[in-house]
Amino acid sequence: MYIQGPPGAQPEEDTRTPTVFTSLPRMGSATPIRSICRYCGNYIITVTSPVPGVLTWLLCTSLFVFGCVxxxxxxxxxVDSLMDVKHTCPVCRQELFRYHRL
Structure with a gap:
């Protein structure tokens, strides 16, 4: 059911401004960085943790093929320096981005 206003009334304009979320750049760092969490909005220093990535799996496969069985x-x-780095928010524990070695 649609209810109209009084005759001759102008329709209300939408004066809300759209919310724009900016993401962190894809290029990152293996060290913790200062940022604003896009999930909770707090100003934070990211918590980093190593996670296996493409480089880790390629090296593992190469070593296996060459006889390290x-x-x-x-x-x-x-080896942490051969793994990707996951950056998370210390407050809400959401993953913000990953630094890929390869």
């Missing part, structure tokens, strides 16, 4: 092929999973 006794578990040595899993060595890239133990």
């Amino acid at each position: 006794l578990g040595c092929c899993f060595l890239p999973f133990c």
